[in-house]
Amino acid sequence: MVNAPLKTGLAREALALGFDCVGVADPGAIGDAGRYFHRFIESGGHGDMDWLAAKPERRADPRVLWPDVRSVVMLGVNYGPDENPLAILEQRTRGAISVYARGDDYHDLIKKRLKTLARWLIANAGGEVKVFVDTAAVMEKPLAQAASLGWQGKHTNLVSRAFGSWLFLGAIFTTLDLPRDQAEPDHCGSCQACLDICPTAAFPGPYRLDARRCISYLTIESKAQIPREFRKAIGNRIYGCDDCLAVCPWNKFARSGRELKLSAREALRAPALAELAGLDHAGFRALFAKSPVKRIGRDRFIRNVLIAIGNSADTSLAGKAGGLLGDDSALVRGAAVWALSRLMGPEQFQSLAANAIGAEPDDGVRAEWRFGCHDAT
Incomplete structure (x- = not known):
C-alpha cells in the first residue's frame, strides 16, 4: 500500500484547489447499496431515467466499471446557500430554482479541479486515474460514506457533520493502493424532518425515494406533462426542490461555497414568473x-x-x-x-x-x- 505521506499531500493539494473534504474508500466498500439500487430499479422508482437502469452492475460495483481500480478518492465541495432557500416559496409570483442550479454548472467547475488533482497524483506517484462528476455509472454517495465524507441520510442524499446536506461530490478512481478512511456512521437518529416536509410524499420510507413523485424529477428529468396530481404541490418550484435538503438540522454547520464561484447569480435568486414566461x-x-x-x-x-x-x-x-x-x-x-x-x-x-x-x-x-x-x- 502506498504510504501515508502521499495521502496527506493529496489532501493538502485538494484543499488548495478548493475542495472542502477528501477521503479514500475501497472500491468494494459500498456494502448493501448495490442491492438496494437493484431493488430501486426493479420497483420502477427511477421513472423515465433509463440511463439509471442501463448496466446496473456497473453501479453496484465500481470494479465492474473499471477492473483495475484499487482506490477511490472521494471529494466534496460545499455549496451551502447564504439564505434560507425555502423563503422564496412564499413569493408566489417568483420562481424557485434549486440552490445548486443558481450559479455556474458544478460539473464544469469541479471536473477541472478533479483533473488537476489527478494529474498531481500521477506526477507524484504514477499509476492510472479516471475522474467522475455525477455523469457516469458511479454510486457517489455510498462511496463518499465509505470515504468518511458523510452518511446517506433518510432523504437518500449525503449528509455531512461539517457541511450539512450541501455537498457536491466528485471521484477519482486510481490504480494506486491508498490508505483507506473509516466509513462515517449514520447520525440521523430519530429525526425524519426531511421525510415529513416533502410536498409530494416522494419517500415511501426512510432511505427510500420514489423519483416519480419527486419534484426534482418532475421539473428536471420528466419530458412529459407533469401529472395533475402533483401540480398544486409543486407551487412555484420551477427547477428542482430543496425542501428535504434545507430542513436538515445538520445544515447549521454548513457555510456558503464561494471558493469555487458557486454563489447564486442575482438573476436566478428569485426571478419573476412574468418575465420568465416570455423567454423564447x-x-x-x-x-x-x-x-x-x-x-x-x-x-x-x-x-x-x-x-x-x-x-x-x-x-x-x-x-x-x-x-x-x-x-x-x-x-x-x-x-x-x-x-x-x-x-x-x-x-x-x-x-x-x-x-x-x-x-x-x-x-x-x-x-x-x-x-x-x-x-x-
Missing part, C-alpha cells in the same frame, strides 16, 4: 448560459413556469399564460391551459375552451382543455 429559445439560452438549467431546454422550463403561474393566484398573470396558447410546443400549450384553468373564472375558461379545442391539433392539449372545463364545473 434564444432568451432561455442567454439567461441560463453555463447553468445546469439549460440542459432541460426552453420548452420544459416554460412548462414548469406555467405550472407555477397556475399556482400563483395572481390573475394578472393570466395574460402571460394566454399568450402561450399558440406556442409551437404542445408541452407548453398544455401547461398554459392548466394555468388558465386556475386563474380564470369557470365561465370565461369554458368559453375560451369552446373556441380552442377544435383548433388544437394535439390530443394531450385537447385533454387539458376538457379536464379544465370539467374541473371548473
